[in-house]
Amino acid sequence: MGELIKDGLRIDGRKPDELRPIKIEAGVLYRADGSAYVEWGGNKVLAAVYGPRELLPKHMQDPTKAVVNARYNMASFSVEDRKRPGPDRRSIEISKVTSEALESVIFTELFPRAVIDINIEILDAEAGTRCAGITAAAVALADAGIPMRDIPAACAAGKVDGQVVLDLRKEEDQEGEADLPIAIAPRTEEILLLQMDGHLTYKEFEEALELAIKGSKYVSKLQKEALRRKYKKVEEE
Amino acid sequence: MMEEKEREIVLPGSVVGDAKGEKAGRGTFIEDGKIYAARLGILDRRGDYINIIPLSGVYEPSVGDSVIGVIQEAMKNMWVIDINAPYPAILTGEESPWRVGYGETEKFLKTGDVIVASILRIDEARNIDLTMKCKPCRKVDEGIIIEIQPSKVPRVIGKGGSMLSVIKKYTGCWIFVGQNGRIWLKCEKNASLAIKAIRKIEAEAHTVGLTQRIEKMLRDENG
Numbered sequence: 001m002g003e004l005i006k007d008g009l010r011i012d013g014r015k016p017d018e019l020r021p022i023k024i025e026a027g028v029l030y031r032a033d034g035s036a037y038v039e040w041g042g043n044k045v046l047a048a049v050y051g052p053r054e055l056l057p058k059h060m061q062d063p064t065k066a067v068v069n070a071r072y073n074m075a076s077f078s079v080e081d082r083k084r085p086g087p088d089r090r091s092i093e094i095s096k097v098t099s100e101a102l103e104s105v106i107f108t109e110l111f112p113r114a115v116i117d118i119n120i121e122i123l124d125a126e127a128g129t130r131c132a133g134i135t136a137a138a139v140a141l142a143d144a145g146i147p148m149r150d151i152p153a154a155c156a157a158g159k160v161d162g163q164v165v166l167d168l169r170k171e172e173d174q175e176g177e178a179d180l181p182i183a184i185a186p187r188t189e190e191i192l193l194l195q196m197d198g199h200l201t202y203k204e205f206e207e208a209l210e211l212a213i214k215g216s217k218y219v220s221k222l223q224k225e226a227l228r229r230k231y232k233k234v235e236e237e
Numbered sequence: 238m239m240e241e242k243e244r245e246i247v248l249p250g251s252v253v254g255d256a257k258g259e260k261a262g263r264g265t266f267i268e269d270g271k272i273y274a275a276r277l278g279i280l281d282r283r284g285d286y287i288n289i290i291p292l293s294g295v296y297e298p299s300v301g302d303s304v305i306g307v308i309q310e311a312m313k314n315m316w317v318i319d320i321n322a323p324y325p326a327i328l329t330g331e332e333s334p335w336r337v338g339y340g341e342t343e344k345f346l347k348t349g350d351v352i353v354a355s356i357l358r359i360d361e362a363r364n365i366d367l368t369m370k371c372k373p374c375r376k377v378d379e380g381i382i383i384e385i386q387p388s389k390v391p392r393v394i395g396k397g398g399s400m401l402s403v404i405k406k407y408t409g410c411w412i413f414v415g416q417n418g419r420i421w422l423k424c425e426k427n428a429s430l431a432i433k434a435i436r437k438i439e440a441e442a443h444t445v446g447l448t449q450r451i452e453k454m455l456r457d458e459n460g
Contacts, residue, residue: 033295052295052323063362105249107266107275112363114323142249145294145388147264147275150250187250224248227277231246231292231443 004172005161011172016165019155019215024135024226026143034144036226038136041169042126047136048119049144055115066111068103070118071095072133078125094130101134101154101183101192107147116146127173128156134183134193139223143230151223152192154183155215157208159200164207166215180205182212186220189213244443247274247289254287264289292443296387296417298322298365300356303373305382305415308350311342318354318367321387321417326365328354333369351377353413353421373413380411380423383432385439387418392442393435400448404434407455430458 004011014020020041029035032048039045055061072094076085087095102118118140120133131154138152158168160176173179178198184191200208247253253265254272261272265287274280278289298304298320306318306326314337315329330337335345346352355371368374385393394401394414405412408427414420422431434451441447 034293054323054325111323112361114363142277143293145276145278145291147266148249149266149268149273149275151248185250227248228246231277 003161004175005163005165010160010165010169012169016163017211017214019167019218020169022219022222024139024222026139026226026230032140032144034140034142034146036136036139036143038132038139040128040132040135041167042124043122043129043132044124045129045132045136046121046123047133047140048121049137049140049146050117050119051144052111052114052116052146055113060115061113063112065108066106066114066116068099068106068108068116068118070099070102070120070137072098072120072122072130074122074125074129078122094133097193097195098130098134098137102137102141102152104190104192105149105152105185106141107149110147116141127168127170128181130154130193131156131181131183135219135223139226142223142227150185150187151220151227152183153186153216153220153223154181154193155212155219156181157212157215159198159204159208164200164204164211166211178204178208180208180212182209182216184213184216186217245280246292247278247280249274249276253280253289258285259287260285262286262288264291291388293386293388296320296322298324298326298356298359298417300359302356302416303371304354304356304367304417305377305413305419305421306352306354306367306417308346308348308352310348311346313340314342316342316346318352320354320356320365320367321384321419322365324363324365326354326356326367328352328367328369332357332367334374346376351382351421353377353415377421380421381428381432383420383422383435385418385420385435387416389439389442390414390416390418392447393420393438395448400438400451403448403452403455404431407452407459408434427459430455433458 023039025037028037034049036047118137122129134154157180159178160172178200180196183193256267256270264276266275278291281288304320306320310317318326320326354367357366357368408431410424410431
């Protein structure tokens with residue numbers, strides 16, 4: 001294993017608590033009810049929201065609330081070796097946890113029997129795609145005018161070379177000791193998603209969680225700026 | 238007037254007021270004594286009420302709306318109608334303007350036919366019933382139907398119908414705007430000009446001074 005942290009800096013020159021550069025754009029697709037595009041380091045993610053609309057087949061409907069159906073999909077060209085297209089064990093899991101994370105902030109009871117479809121396409125992947133996906137999906141939901149308690153934001157922390165760091169890049173994710181992606185509702189700091197890969201002591205976990213929450217709050221600021229930018233632009237024309 | 242007021246854009250989860258002194262209106266929710274915006278839109282204070290005017294989103298049906306619907310299916314004594322909402326709507330034979338015998342629905346409206354109808358009631362399971370016993374209600378027999386984003390409908394109509402009358406004046410078209418974002422046009426000529434104007438309104442819905450610009454565009458292009 002090569003050295004991932006040298007003189008307090010990481011291989012891409014970031015400090016331990018520094019995020020990769022993030023660019024968010026809201027409302028990029030015409031046909032979708034809401035959409036967003038996120039570039040997060042080497043990740044490129046497109047999210048589209050459709051609905052609320054009628055859920056078919058009918059037996060899938062819930063008469064008390066709307067179903068939130070997120071679909072996470074990696075493009076075959078998003079990784080170095082071609083990824084076999086279609087859902088696999090990993091993307092089915094990410095779709096499930098994403099759906100549940102986003103559902104917990106949406107006022108689903110306002111749309112009984114309906115479905116809110118969220119499509120997350122990973123065009124380019126470089127570690128942290130589920131966080132980038134949730135971040136993009138949250139902006140797309142707001143853009144679609146879906147009633148929500150908050151705009152969720154996501155970010156990962158982890159442990160590399162014995163040190164807790166924010167937002168792992170590819171090499172750090174593969175060779176590091178732990179990865180802790182989370183999603184929060186920034187207003188209340190309610191945790192919507194928390195997964196962990198690798199090993200952390202309890203103290204390190206607390207440190208990493210705090211760091212990831214801080215990172216998510218910064219991401220949340222960027223999300224809000226992106227939404228304001230879109231609607232400001234149309235207002236000022 | 239809507240155009241001169243300072244308009245503040247709010248995002249889901251932002252604080253818009255205090256639940257003690259103010260009342261939570263449309264598009265808001267209360268948590269721990271504070272009023273929050275539930276969706277993206279423009280903040281609108283009306284009396285004690287705080288409302289959010291949506292800038293995007295699907296059509297949310299409410300009772301009394303006049304809508305343009307497409308017949309999806311003719312059942313024995315009712316029709317299932319797509320009104321561009323998250324839920325299909327039902328029109329029964331009794332609520333139609335005709336005497337419809339059992340099994341005779343197809344004589345009056347077939348799949349694919351278009352009607353103007355009004356929303357009669359919505360229950361808590363979001364079953365929507367329509368009626369055709371209203372003034373603008375009829376079967377659409379001629380003209381063009383176009384679809385716009387439902388959140389832009391108020392802008393196409395304009396304050397007190399001002400925008401719509403400008404388009405009617407310069408194009409000579411007969412226009413009916415359904416609350417669900419479908420627009421019915423009957424034009425002698427100028428149909429493409431009217432559609433162009435409506436598309437322009439849709440694209441620039443949040444801008445100031447739109448009525449004047451649309452009027453100028455119509456005047457210039459009409460020669």
